[in-house]
Amino acid sequence: MSVPADSKTGLAAVAEAATQAPGLGLPPVHLWNPSHCGDIDIVIRRDGVWMHENSPIGRPELVRLFSTVLRKDTDGYCLVTPVEKLSIRVEDLPFRAVAMTEAEGALTFTTDVGDRVEAGAEHPIRVDTDPDSGEPSPALHVRADLWARIARPVFYELVERGTVEDGRLMVRSRDEAFSLGPVGAGAA
Structure with a gap:
């Protein structure tokens, strides 16, 4: 699948896709089937704290946004957008x-x-x-x-x-x- 030149990637793409979930609505992640793009250094710790590059994500709004594009596939947990899929690590449950x-x-x-x-x-x-x-x-x-x-x-x-x-x-x-x-x- 080709990605448009003006498409955002990584955290920017995840955040942009998550904004499609105003309020408590959810984007249709079950309909998105992008190619796997690799891993992103996000870990959901056992205590529920979301970490990025070994630092807690301090903005609850950003954690909420990321949670709306979280999916569990056969190969593990991932954040998905219409154009990419990034694996993350979950220590217990998300x-x-x-x-x-x-x-x-x-x-x-x-x-x-x-x-x-x-x-x-x-x-x-x-x-x-x-x-x-x-x-x-x-x-x-x-x-x-x-x-x-x-x-x-x-x-x-x-x-x-x-x-x-x-x-x-x-x-x-x-x-x-x-x-x-x-x-x-x-x-x-």
């Missing part, structure tokens, strides 16, 4: 669910990049358990193949809302039930 509200039986989560996601069939909650430590790792589906790690205080809120069903701690959002893990003696 987003953090940092707040939760409940209204009319629905649990709505807010991510560290401003997404609001209602848990349900299209946005499940899952809890993986570390086989060695037994530590739970809760996550929420955000969009496409992108997930948010549920922050510890938010997970504690979920646990407080849970009810025991068939030996498992369950939480509900609308008509969907999600397991937070087993309960009882010897439960991890």
Whole structure:
């Protein structure tokens, strides 16, 4: 695919493509199939901090813009524009669910990049358990193949809302039930 001479590349192209997402809307990254152009030195750390060349990206607006052109492909996480695809590194999951509200039986989560996601069939909650430590790792589906790690205080809120069903701690959002893990003696 040829790239027009006046096309921006790298961070400038990513930022320009992301501006197609005014407010909380999202650009159609699922429709873009550019050639892979290489790696860009962006890392989303385990704690949710976005780093560029070993320095935190200090502008939340810029992180939000980049998050709107983030995609997970079979070869890993990348930032995409209509004309290029740049691989980035994600240490855990790309987003953090940092707040939760409940209204009319629905649990709505807010991510560290401003997404609001209602848990349900299209946005499940899952809890993986570390086989060695037994530590739970809760996550929420955000969009496409992108997930948010549920922050510890938010997970504690979920646990407080849970009810025991068939030996498992369950939480509900609308008509969907999600397991937070087993309960009882010897439960991890």
